[in-house]
């Protein structure tokens with residue numbers, strides 16, 4: 274699995290994906306890989322509130338719910 278950086282920023286063996294993050298293409302936040310893997314339905318408010326917390330403020334992707342609003 275290709276991992277673009279970890280929160281620690283150190284080069285380390287990544288045996289599990291729990292600590293892996295991926296960089297948001299819109300706000301460049303380090304998003305936990307498991308959160309980035311699945312895009313919730315656009316009307317699932319609770320899930321999007323959680324996502325908003327892991328993206329930077331004003332992230333276009335979150336604001337538009339993956340461009341579906």
Ligand SMILES: [Zn+2]
Pocket residue numbers: 297298299300301302328329332333334335
């Ligand atoms: Zn983002």
